[in-house]
Amino acid sequence: MKAGEQHYRILNRVDSPRDIKSLSIQELELLAREIRDKIIETVSHTGGHLAPSLGAVEIAIALHYVFDAPNDKIIWDVGHQAYAHKLLTGRRDRFHTLRTLGGLSGFPKRAESPYDSFDTGHSSTSISAGLGISTAKALKGEDHKVIAVIGDGSMTAGMAFEGLNQAGETEKDLIVVLNDNGMSIAPNVGSFSSFLSRKMTGKRFVNLRREIDNFFRSLPGLGENIISLLRKSEDSLITFFTPGMLFEAFKFKYIGPIQGHRLDMLIETFENVRRIGGPILVHAVTVKGKGYEPAEINPCHFHSVGSFDVPTGCAPSPVKPKPLTYTEIFGSTMLELAASNEKLFAITAAMPEGTGLAEFGDKYPERFLDVGIAEQHAVTFAAGLACEGFRPVVAIYSTFLQRSFDQIIHDVCLPKLPVVFALDRAGIVGEDGPTHHGQFDITYLRSLPNMTVMAPKDENELRKMLFTALSHDGPVAIRYPRGPGLGVEIDRELEAVPFGRAEILKEGSDIVIVALGSMVTKAIEASGILGEKGISAAVINARFVKPLDLTILHLAAKAGRMIIAEENTRLGGLGSAVMESLSDEGIYSVKIARVALPDAFIEHGPQEVLREKYGVGTASIVKAAEGLMAHEA
Numbered sequence: 001m002k003a004g005e006q007h008y009r010i011l012n013r014v015d016s017p018r019d020i021k022s023l024s025i026q027e028l029e030l031l032a033r034e035i036r037d038k039i040i041e042t043v044s045h046t047g048g049h050l051a052p053s054l055g056a057v058e059i060a061i062a063l064h065y066v067f068d069a070p071n072d073k074i075i076w077d078v079g080h081q082a083y084a085h086k087l088l089t090g091r092r093d094r095f096h097t098l099r100t101l102g103g104l105s106g107f108p109k110r111a112e113s114p115y116d117s118f119d120t121g122h123s124s125t126s127i128s129a130g131l132g133i134s135t136a137k138a139l140k141g142e143d144h145k146v147i148a149v150i151g152d153g154s155m156t157a158g159m160a161f162e163g164l165n166q167a168g169e170t171e172k173d174l175i176v177v178l179n180d181n182g183m184s185i186a187p188n189v190g191s192f193s194s195f196l197s198r199k200m201t202g203k204r205f206v207n208l209r210r211e212i213d214n215f216f217r218s219l220p221g222l223g224e225n226i227i228s229l230l231r232k233s234e235d236s237l238i239t240f241f242t243p244g245m246l247f248e249a250f251k252f253k254y255i256g257p258i259q260g261h262r263l264d265m266l267i268e269t270f271e272n273v274r275r276i277g278g279p280i281l282v283h284a285v286t287v288k289g290k291g292y293e294p295a296e297i298n299p300c301h302f303h304s305v306g307s308f309d310v311p312t313g314c315a316p317s318p319v320k321p322k323p324l325t326y327t328e329i330f331g332s333t334m335l336e337l338a339a340s341n342e343k344l345f346a347i348t349a350a351m352p353e354g355t356g357l358a359e360f361g362d363k364y365p366e367r368f369l370d371v372g373i374a375e376q377h378a379v380t381f382a383a384g385l386a387c388e389g390f391r392p393v394v395a396i397y398s399t400f401l402q403r404s405f406d407q408i409i410h411d412v413c414l415p416k417l418p419v420v421f422a423l424d425r426a427g428i429v430g431e432d433g434p435t436h437h438g439q440f441d442i443t444y445l446r447s448l449p450n451m452t453v454m455a456p457k458d459e460n461e462l463r464k465m466l467f468t469a470l471s472h473d474g475p476v477a478i479r480y481p482r483g484p485g486l487g488v489e490i491d492r493e494l495e496a497v498p499f500g501r502a503e504i505l506k507e508g509s510d511i512v513i514v515a516l517g518s519m520v521t522k523a524i525e526a527s528g529i530l531g532e533k534g535i536s537a538a539v540i541n542a543r544f545v546k547p548l549d550l551t552i553l554h555l556a557a558k559a560g561r562m563i564i565a566e567e568n569t570r571l572g573g574l575g576s577a578v579m580e581s582l583s584d585e586g587i588y589s590v591k592i593a594r595v596a597l598p599d600a601f602i603e604h605g606p607q608e609v610l611r612e613k614y615g616v617g618t619a620s621i622v623k624a625a626e627g628l629m630a631h632e633a
Contacts, residue, residue: 008034016090017064017115028065028263032057036291038095039083044310046098047431048106049080051289051302052152055181055260059149059284060084062266063177066274067145073117073133077126077150079107080304081179089115099431101605106432121435122400123154123373127163127176134172143173145274151179152288153350156372161250167279168251175273176252176281179260181288181299247281256283261290300353304432323487326480327424329459331356333466334393336494338364341470345385345392349375355395355424375400379407379419386417391470395422398438398479399429409448412475416450419476420469426455426479427518427567428597428611433604438479439597442516443572445477446546452476453545454497455517459485461543467494481518481567483607502549508538511561511625514552516542516574519565519595519616526621535629545574553582556590561628563593567616570596591631593624 010027011034014020020031035057043050061084063074069089076082086104087095091113097103108116118129130148137144154160155178167174244254255273258265266284273280288303289295294313295302308315324332338344338360350373352358361368371378375396382392401408401423412419426438446453452472456462462480469476505520506527515523520541527537538559540552556562564575575594582590597614611617 008038010034011038011087011092014088014092017069017088020061020065020088023065025264025267028061032061032263033291035061035084035087038087038092040292040310042095042098043083043305044308045096046100047304047306048083048099049304050292051295051299051305052078052081052181053083054292054295055152055286055288055290056081056149056179057084057290058261058263058266059177059179059286060088062263062270063147063149064088065267066270067147070114070117072145072147073130074115075118075126075130075133075146075148076108076120077148077154078123078152079120081149081152082108085115086113089113099433099604101603101609105604107435119435121433122403124150124157124160124163126150126154127160127167127174130174130176131163131167131170131172134167134174135170138172145173145175147175147177149177149179151177151286152181153373156350157374158376164247164250164252171251171278173277174279176279178256178281178283179286180257180283181260181286244281244283247283250279252279252281254281254283256281257285258283260284260286304354323484324459325356325484326459326462326482327354327356329356329462329485329490330395330422330424330466330480331359333463333494334360335363337467337470338367341391342367343390344470345369345382345390347371347378347382347392347394349373349378349396349400351395351397354397355422357395375404376407379404380411382419383407383411383415383417386412386419387415391418391420393420393422393466393470395424397436398423398426398441399436401441402444405444408445408451408475413448413450416474418473420466421445421475421477422466423477423479425482427481428602428607428614428616429482430607430610431604434601437602439567439569439602441477441479442545442566442568442574443576446577447572448475450474451546453479454543455479455545457503457515457517457520457541457543458488460488460490461497463490463494464497465543468496468499471496472499479517486521497543500544500547500549502543502552503541504538504555505541506537506539508536509559510536511563511628512538512540512552512556512559513563513565513621513625514540514542514556514574514578515565516545516567518567519621522616522618523563523565523621525618526625529618529622530625533626535625537625542574545577548577548581550581550585552578553585553587553590556582557587560589561591561593561625563595563621563624563628565595565616565621567611568596569599570594571599591628593628595620595624 010031036054039053094104099106105112107121109119110116126148130146134146247254258269269282288299334346345367346357346360347369348355348357349371352361352370378394382394385392423441426441429436445451454465456465465478513523523539527539530537564578566574573596575596602614
């Protein structure tokens with residue numbers, strides 16, 4: 001037992017969901033408190049999605065108390081609500097390794113546990129996945145239940161409604177639990193509707209309704225008409241007192257709202273719905289950050305948080321002040337540009353704080369829109385603005401922009417509209433792992449006609465690139481990493497980057513290192529190390545992936561050796577662009593080494609550790625250069 005865990009009297013006895021099924025309500029309530037304490041204690045060290053998981057503790061307990069996982073499948077949408085689920089399903093002893101290298105993932109993973117029914121990390125997938133699993137079980141003749149837990153904003157995405165629409169139409173058995181924590185779609189409308197819905201799904205009521213149905217069906221000619229009238233009356237009674245009309249329109253049986261922190265209510269409701277077939281939606285109202293006052297007061301900050309001091313909720317004071325992050329620089333530059341450009345419009349997808357646009361939204365509310373988790377809509381909305389002469393900037397994490405690929409092609413690139421994409425968290429992100437690393441954006445964006453793709457070497461160049469992008473007559477994507485900048489001096493006046501031009505940072509005769517974005521600093525460090533070894537290495541800041549500065553090719557041809565360094569998958573990235581261009585230009589004499597991420601999904605762990613492990617650190621550039629030199633020795 002680890003130090004400090006002696007007070008987990010109930011939790012320490014839970015090794016699987018079977019261990020909670022004999023507990024009393026009072027013991028389950030104590031278990032909920034212990035789980036919250038364990039989550040807070042762990043996340044204060046590892047960082048993670050604290051507030052969402054604190055709000056879903058009772059839902060996790062009730063689901064595992066009533067249903068028979070893993071035979072019954074519980075799917076956690078996004079998965080940042082699933083820490084209690086992990087603690088209840090045999091991972092208590094490893095929970096302290098959450099989000100650490102080689103430890104537990106911050107999200108459900110099928111390879112990690114049989115209780116994780118679907119790999120998650122991006123939002124709004126649970127209903128569609130649940131319907132697929134439910135359909136497959138029906139085809140196999142299995143009658144196990146499928147439960148999709150969605151909420152925390154995920155109901156704003158169109159995919160969730162596509163899943164609801166299909167599930168209601170097919171009438172397959174599927175239970176959707178809407179965890180409404182104030183970031184979803186409806187407020188609690190009172191205890192009466194909760195009482196009504198629970199009682200109308202109770203065993204006695206269900207049996208009575210079945211008997212009445214059978215009686216009227218036996219009446220020739222009139223039975224079906226009477227049954228139809230009764231059902232309409234019942235549905236009207238429920239939807240009159242609740243916000244269930246929307247879900248009833250999708251042909252779901254709507255139950256709720258119920259109090260999502262009342263274990264007795266949750267258990268009674270889940271026991272009832274377990275006996276009912278067809279698509280059912282249970283609406284549970286919860287408090288995001290429940291049980292930890294700092295998270296309840298500021299749930300947005302504690303949605304995803306780094307390490308913090310438990311008594312105060314504050315992050316530990318750094319030994320020395322860190323430079324501003326790229327996100328902060330982007331946000332302040334947007335404010336600066338908006339002051340002189342009334343056509344500038346900022347758009348984000350449920351991440352105003354995460355993308356640095358919260359202050360922009362406060363100061364220019366008429367020129368700011370948070371569309372929620374709806375990246376496809378964000379892109380086409382921006383296209384509409386651009387059609388009318390505005391200059392929209394769409395700030396979305398690199399990994400989430402993937403969701404809007406068709407809209408980028410069809411609605412922005414095809415008509416060549418001046419939409420700027422600010423891709424925060426490009427490259428390796430860190431502890432959130434494979435679903436969140438921005439390792440594919442160069443590959444999928446540089447393939448598109450009319451698209452410009454660039455990446456800054458530091459935070460000052462990010463400002464310049466944003467200024468440049470807003471004056472370009474066409475779509476532009478700027479990718480930049482998560483975390484602090486380099487602490488370089490910031491130019492007071494904004495000026496444009498020479499469009500499509502690379503920057504020679506250091507001369508060298510033996511090898512040319514062409515680096516992009518976060519790799520430029522590592523290239524300079526590698527060049528210094530190589531110089532001590534007697535190898536003269538030039539360093540070029542590519543700046544642009546598309547259009548590519550062809551002078552790079554001729555400098556490389558002169559040296560005869562080139563290293564291309566980027567924090568993107570090696571398939572289709574900057575390295576591919578350079579080699580394609582060498583072929584197009586008929587230059588075949590250059591020996592090339594690529595330093596890039598492998599054709600693989602990258603695990604979770606600290607950014608710099610992952611960079612070294614997966615071959616995009618300074619040492620990898622040095623090794624590649626030595627390999628090129630040794631090849632000719």
